[in-house]
Amino acid sequence: MNPIIDLRSDTLTQPTAAMRSAMAQAPVGDDVWGEDPTVAQLQERSADLLGKPAALFVPSGTMANQIALLTHCDRADEVFVGEGNHSLYYESGAGPAWAGVTFTVVGRHGLFTAEQLVDTIRPHDQHFPRPRLVTIENTHNRSGGRVFPQSDVAAIAEAAHSRGLSLHLDGARVWNASVATGTPPATLCGPVDSVSACFSKGLGAPVGSVLAGDRDFVARAHRYRKMLGGGMRQAGILAGACLYALDHHVARLADDHDNARRLARALSVVDGLRCEPTLVETNIVVFEVTTHSAADFVGLAAKRGVKLAALDQTRVRAVTHLDVSAADVGEAAQRLSKI
Ligand SMILES: Cc1ncc(COP(=O)(O)O)c(C=O)c1O
Incomplete structure (x- = not known):
């Protein structure tokens, strides 16, 4: 038979020979001790690209999303998500299990508007969980890689912030949204408080995501990464693949x-x-x-x-x-x- 064509996911990419070579040559140190220069370089570069003061390297998009929930929320807080969002649908129930949050779905098909969000938020009442966080996904996986319209992102941020809620972007494929719209990732992330972005999807790295936000958020996220066992040692080998992907696999x-x-x-x-x-x-x-x-x-x-x-x-x-x-x-x- 002719060779198999594997269209199941963009996570199935094989690291290229040049990427493997970049990994082999990456200078490394113990990143739990804060001594891996390649991880530090990737974190700085990612923060810059995503337009946030700081970023944290983590093994996976799932861990980035879970750390975001833990850092933004207290137990029993309410998190508003689009239908089929990864953190609701594909993370094995981790949000309620680890962060103790309740998910409430807004709208249909993943994308939603500020009006739909506002209609879904209930008044403060002891019977209801405390509304705390909104999570959007850009691009939205289960809706077919749809780009979240930036005018909606801005309006959702305004609606969330004016009610004391934070906004997290699951930007596993924010690079695709950026290329598709010709908008820099930093602009796409401008209205959000935190963003998770993956190197192991379309960018073709074998492992790695970042969680970006302000310095205080990332410092608190750092502790949760350690608690979840996401502190890695000579992780520059992995960060080297991610830096290579940023240089060669975005356009x-x-x-x-x-x-x-x-x-x-x-x-x-x-x-x-x-x-x-x-x-x-x-x-x-x-x-x-x-x-x-x-x-x-x-x-x-x-x-x-x-x-x-x-x-x-x-x-x-x-x-x-x-x-x-x-x-x-x-x-x-x-x-x-x-x-
Ligand atoms: C939108 C989205 N967020 C998060 C993730 C989780 O990434 P990981 O597989 O690295 O945990 C995925 C994985 O496909 C995804 O599609």
Whole structure:
């Protein structure tokens, strides 16, 4: 059979030879002792890029989001999230378990407006959890890599701040949002109090995320990282891959976005699939299957050498990334059209 085309996630990328070489050459020290120069460099550079005074290197986006909850909230506080947000949907119930927070969903399909947020916030009353934090996701994974409109981010920040709530951005793919809109990450993050950003998604690093915010926030986050076992030793080997990714793999995200649109256009004319190319803004294509369950379709696709992920009963996700070419998406669409 022809080589497998793996469109399950942009986390599946293999570190390139040049990235491995950058990792091998990175100067290192014990980062728990604050002595790893490459981690320090990555933290400074990330803080700068994200427009925040400080940043903390952590092993994963999940840990960054969990530390954000712990740092912003007290137990039993209420956190407002979009439908399907990663911290609600994909973090194994960690928010309620570790930070003790209650999640309340705002709006439908992940993105929401300030008006929807305001309508969802209940008045102060002893019966209700204390409203404390709003979390938005940009780009939004389960909604198909949608970019959160910046005017909504600004209005949500205003609504949150005027009610004493903080705003956290899960920016695992903020780099994609930046490339898709031509807006610097620092501008996208301007209205938010904290941001988590990943190097191990479209940027192709094997490990690593940062959590950025003001200096006091990051100092408190540092303690939670230690409590969760996220203090790493000669982590410059990993930070070196992330620095390499920032230098070499950001601008090329535009190729992934082009490939995603190419795939969506090809799938939109296949009988039995519903795919709307105009909804594809970044590297994620979500389409509906009308002839099979999503799980059955994913199984049949795998037999034809195309790996996909079922999102629910009917919806399937395909993600383009560093290891997927324009020719691969053409070939993938061909194979899928034969099911
Ligand atoms: C939007 C979003 N946030 C956070 C994460 C968690 O990242 P990690 O897998 O590094 O824990 C992911 C993972 O795919 C994600 O899509």
